[in-house]
Amino acid sequence: MDIFAADWLGTPVWFWLAFAAIVLLLTVFDLGVLHREDREMGVRESLKLSAFYIAVALGFGAWVWVQKGANSGIEYYTGFFIEKALSIDNVFVISMVFSFFAVPPKYQYRALLWGILAVIVLRGIMIAGGAALVAHAYWVLYIFAAFLIATGIKMFWAADHAPDIGRNPVVRWISTHMRVTKEHHDQHFFVRVPDEKTGGTAIAATPLFLALVVINLADIVFAVDSVPAIFAITTDTFIVYTSNIMAILGLRALYFALAAMVQRFHYLKYALAAVLVFIGAKILIADFALGGAKFPPAASLGVTFGLIAAGVGWSLWKTRQPAPAS
Numbered sequence: 500m501d502i503f504a505a506d507w508l509g510t511p512v513w514f515w516l517a518f519a520a521i522v523l524l525l526t527v528f529d530l531g532v533l534h535r536e537d538r539e540m541g542v543r544e545s546l547k548l549s550a551f552y553i554a555v556a557l558g559f560g561a562w563v564w565v566q567k568g569a570n571s572g573i574e575y576y577t578g579f580f581i582e583k584a585l586s587i588d589n590v591f592v593i594s595m596v597f598s599f600f601a602v603p604p605k606y607q608y609r610a611l612l613w614g615i616l617a618v619i620v621l622r623g624i625m626i627a628g629g630a631a632l633v634a635h636a637y638w639v640l641y642i643f644a645a646f647l648i649a650t651g652i653k654m655f656w657a658a659d660h661a662p663d664i665g666r667n668p669v670v671r672w673i674s675t676h677m678r679v680t681k682e683h684h685d686q687h688f689f690v691r692v693p694d695e696k697t698g699g700t701a702i703a704a705t706p707l708f709l710a711l712v713v714i715n716l717a718d719i720v721f722a723v724d725s726v727p728a729i730f731a732i733t734t735d736t737f738i739v740y741t742s743n744i745m746a747i748l749g750l751r752a753l754y755f756a757l758a759a760m761v762q763r764f765h766y767l768k769y770a771l772a773a774v775l776v777f778i779g780a781k782i783l784i785a786d787f788a789l790g791g792a793k794f795p796p797a798a799s800l801g802v803t804f805g806l807i808a809a810g811v812g813w814s815l816w817k818t819r820q821p822a823p824a825s
Contacts, residue, residue: 508630510737514566518741521559522619525552525748529612540608545755552749559745563738573796574733577803578742581732581778584771584807585725586750587757587764592717594758600706604755606686610707611751613688614714621719622743625726630736640734640782643727647779650724654772669716670709678703724775731778732799763818770810774803 505512529548540548556579564572597607632639673679680703684690688708694701729739757764778799785794 508736510567510735514737518559518737518744521555522744522748525555526612526616529752540604540755542756545752548752549749549756552752556745556749559741563741567735567738570796571733571735571738573800574735575738575742577732577796577800578729578738579746580800580804580807581728581774582725582743582746583749584767584774584810585721585728586746586753587767588771589717589721589750590754590757593714593754596710596713596717600710601683602707602710603683606683606707608751608755609686610711610714611754614711614718615747615751617711617715618718618747619744621715622722622726622747623740625719625722626736626740626743629726629730630734630739633730633734640731641786643731644779644782647724647727647731647775651772651775651777651779654768654775667713667716669712673704673709673712679709680705683707728775728778731782732796764811764814766814766817767807767810770806770813774806777802777806 502512507515557576560572560575560579563575593611596602597610602610678692678701680690680692682705684705684707686707687705688711689702689704691700692703693699725743726739729743733739781794781799
């Protein structure tokens with residue numbers, strides 16, 4: 500029992516085990532019960548399942564609030580809302596990837612699941628690295644702050660540019676150095692195909708595997724923004740990781756609803772830009788204007804939620820359908 504009560508990265512081991520159990524149960528329930536067969540998910544089902552994941556994430560935040568205190572609870576919710584909002588841009592890229600590789604809708608959910616599992620590992624590595632840097636050199640947070648401010652300004656002023664997936668160097672490398680089938684083979688990432696040189700068979704990747712690779716590469720790019728943003732809120736590794744993963748876990752459920760209406764969130768990018776600038780600036784404000792006093796977590800959550808809500812509301816208002824003429 501002493502092992503479970505032991506401290507790991509500033510949090511008791513049993514906290515981490517409880518979180519891992521929740522993630523495992525959600526994954527098994529999702530894939531093993533709700534989606535044992537590959538099928539296309541409708542918008543209504545997507546919204547219902549997404550609401551379930553959000554409810555679980557909010558409930559977990561309430562547990563964090565009780566166990567670790569109000570400040571930790573508020574920091575968790577702030578990180579969760581930021582990551583959830585940033586994931587909308589990720590949805591746009593995922594939609595483009597699936598379209599480019601012509602992935603049938605009924606196989607997209609399973610591909611997203613494997614992508615999410617990879618993200619859990621990749622984000623863990625990135626967050627562990629960030630935590631180690633901050634622990635040994637606090638001034639790294641100033642670099643994070645400057646990076647977030649610069650990124651926010653760039654997001655606000657830069658025009659939209661759709662990524663050219665066909666020119667992605669990793670996709671080109673895989674296509675050059677591996678056998679890749681031209682057609683999909685159900686939900687398989689690899690299949691055996693005839694080998695003209697040997698007369699036998701050889702392993703070949705499918706377009707679904709290439710789509711999975713590009714999705715994970717896209718998440719690494721997005722993590723460069725989201726991970727520093729959450730470290731700018733708190734240096735508690737447990738809060739940083741759990742808020743990040745809880746927001747991402749529901750992404751695959753929310754994808755099918757958002758993919759159908761992602762263009763309606765055009766103005767959200769300006770709100771996200773403002774959030775990144777605010778999160779970066781509050782580090783400098785706290786350390787230099789407030790004499791090292793911590794920026795109030797409740798104020799941080801309020802500003803973050805307010806900016807995101809305003810971005811969503813304004814986007815939906817500006818892209819609403821005109822009333823039919825009577």
